[in-house]
Amino acid sequence: MVIGIRTVVIGGMALCLGAMAVLASSPSLHDDRSDPGRGVDAVPALSVTAVHPRREAMPVRVEATGTIAAWQDASVGTQADGLRLAEVLVDVGDAVKRGDVMAVFAPETVLAELAEAEAAVALAQASLTEAEANARRARRLEDTGAMARQQIEQVLTLEGTARARVGAAEAARERQRLRLAQARVRAPDDGIVSSRTATVGAVLPAGEELFRMIRGGRLEWRAEMSAADMAAIAPGRLARIDMEGGGTVDGRVRAVAPTVDASTLKGIVYVDIPAGRARAGQFARGTLELGAVDASTLPQGALVLRDGTSHVLRIGADSRVDLLAITPGRRAGDRVEILGGLAAEDRVVASGGGFLGDGDLVRVVETVRAGPPIDATTPAIPVVD
Numbered sequence: 137m138v139i140g141i142r143t144v145v146i147g148g149m150a151l152c153l154g155a156m157a158v159l160a161s162s163p164s165l166h167d168d169r170s171d172p173g174r175g176v177d178a179v180p181a182l183s184v185t186a187v188h189p190r191r192e193a194m195p196v197r198v199e200a201t202g203t204i205a206a207w208q209d210a211s212v213g214t215q216a217d218g219l220r221l222a223e224v225l226v227d228v229g230d231a232v233k234r235g236d237v238m239a240v241f242a243p244e245t246v247l248a249e250l251a252e253a254e255a256a257v258a259l260a261q262a263s264l265t266e267a268e269a270n271a272r273r274a275r276r277l278e279d280t281g282a283m284a285r286q287q288i289e290q291v292l293t294l295e296g297t298a299r300a301r302v303g304a305a306e307a308a309r310e311r312q313r314l315r316l317a318q319a320r321v322r323a324p325d326d327g328i329v330s331s332r333t334a335t336v337g338a339v340l341p342a343g344e345e346l347f348r349m350i351r352g353g354r355l356e357w358r359a360e361m362s363a364a365d366m367a368a369i370a371p372g373r374l375a376r377i378d379m380e381g382g383g384t385v386d387g388r389v390r391a392v393a394p395t396v397d398a399s400t401l402k403g404i405v406y407v408d409i410p411a412g413r414a415r416a417g418q419f420a421r422g423t424l425e426l427g428a429v430d431a432s433t434l435p436q437g438a439l440v441l442r443d444g445t446s447h448v449l450r451i452g453a454d455s456r457v458d459l460l461a462i463t464p465g466r467r468a469g470d471r472v473e474i475l476g477g478l479a480a481e482d483r484v485v486a487s488g489g490g491f492l493g494d495g496d497l498v499r500v501v502e503t504v505r506a507g508p509p510i511d512a513t514t515p516a517i518p519v520v521d
Contacts (some may be wrong), residue, residue: 180499186451187438187486187504189478194431195468197423198369200359200405204418207354207408210325215318216241217342224334231353232323239334239346241319250316253309260298260305267291267298321346328353330416355414357387357407359422363396366403368426375407377414377422385413389424432480433471437487439464448478449485449492451500457485459494 214221219241226238274291277283327349334346357377361369373389387409396403405424414420439462440447446464449457460482465473478484485492486504 178497180455181496182488182492183499183501184451184488184492185486185502185504186483186500187435188483189432189434189474189480190471191430191432191480192471193428194433194466194471194473195428196426196466197468198361198365198426199421199423200361200365201419201421202357202359202404204355204409204414204416204420205358206330206350206416207356208351209330210327210349210351211345212238212321212324212347212349213343213345214239214241214321214340215342216246216315216340218339219243219245219319221334221336221338221340221346224332224336226329226332226347228329228332230329232327232329232349234323234325236323237320238323238329239321241321243316243319246312246316246319250309250312253305253312257302257305257309260302264295264298264302267295271295323349325349325351326353327351350416353411355409355411355416356390357409357414357420357422359405359407359424360400360402361405362402366392366396366405369405369424374425375422376425377407377409377420379414379420380418383413385409385420431465431473432478433473434478434484435486436467436470436472438484438489439472440489447489449489450478451483451485451498454497455500456495456497457489457492460484 221239222242223240224238225240226232226236232238270291271294274283274288278285278288329347330350331348332346340346357375359375369389369392371389371391375387375389377385377387379385387407389405390408391406393404393406407422407424434448438448440449440459442459445461447459447461450460451457460477462477463475465475467473483500483503485498492498
């Protein structure tokens with residue numbers, strides 16, 4: 137009895153396994169969706185938007201780095217030799233106008249020397265008055281013979297000497313007046329005080345620097361770049377500078393250096409920037425506008441990076457995609473320049489290509505043939521292939 141039951145069970149299992157083998161080998165029961173050659177039952181892998189390449193003006197820009205510096209520095213020193221600094225009226229960061237008093241030296245010594253010079257002038261003028269009177273008498277007696285010719289010449293010589301002494305005394309007086317004026321240190325031009333070494337109470341020699349100024353408060357970005365890039369830049373070009381810590385400053389090229397550094401093979405492009413938007417000594421990155429070129433472009437999202445190479449997914453007439461290698465160029469905003477590998481009539485997947493593989497079936501829900509123009513103020517960043 138037990139043997140009979142086992143025989144029936146084993147027989148049933150054999151029949152089930154046979155039926156499963158027949159079903160697995162039957163071609164009529166294959167899932168058509170797994171066979172790309174059968175389109176009737178295939179299911180699209182993704183719904184996509186298609187886009188055509190678009191020809192438009194692509195801004196050409198050059199990237200550079202450099203420091204912010206003063207347009208010109210002005211050194212403010214003392215000409216009052218040996219005087220004590222009595223008062224400092226400005227500090228770092230203060231804005232001054234031409235002629236403003238920045239510091240004052242104690243004038244007592246100069247005032248005393250000026251008084252002495254004034255007395256010397258008075259004495260010399262008195263001597264001149266006497267000498268002129270003697271000279272007038274000598275000239276009247278010259279034709280009478282009452283005075284010897286030699287005596288007359290001596291009197292006239294004394295007159296000339298007295299007049300010269302008056303001139304020397306007046307020059308000495310003017311020198312002391314000038315020293316008194318130099319006791320008040322004035323700004324040589326409009327600007328902003330960038331450094332101060334003046335210390336109240338110091339006795340300084342002539343020529344000692346007291347302050348440094350940024351002339352006119354003007355700053356410039358000194359952009360470093362290769363000689364090849366410099367050749368395409370001319371004064372007046374627009375530059376957009378990204379400051380450390382955030383913020384963007386617009387400027388214009390003032391000058392291009394005529395030489396390049398022999399060790400770095402880079403030169404300097406001087407870019408004027410607005411006052412108050414940066415600080416001297418800051419490091420900054422930026423781009424300089426070189427114009428625009430006609431280019432074929434695609435949205436940035438259409439590019440897919442595979443094996444280190446940029447690709448797009450081209451949509452065929454059968455709605456299947458093929459992976460196509462392309463050569464990207466500059467980027468402006470959301471647009472990327474396509475230098476090669478794509479025809480004008482090709483349709484590509486606008487975005488989401490990273491989820492698709494070569495040969496996948498897609499459903500095109502929209503075809504975009506136009507788009508917003510490139511924003512010429514957006515910095516261009518080279519696309520690395």
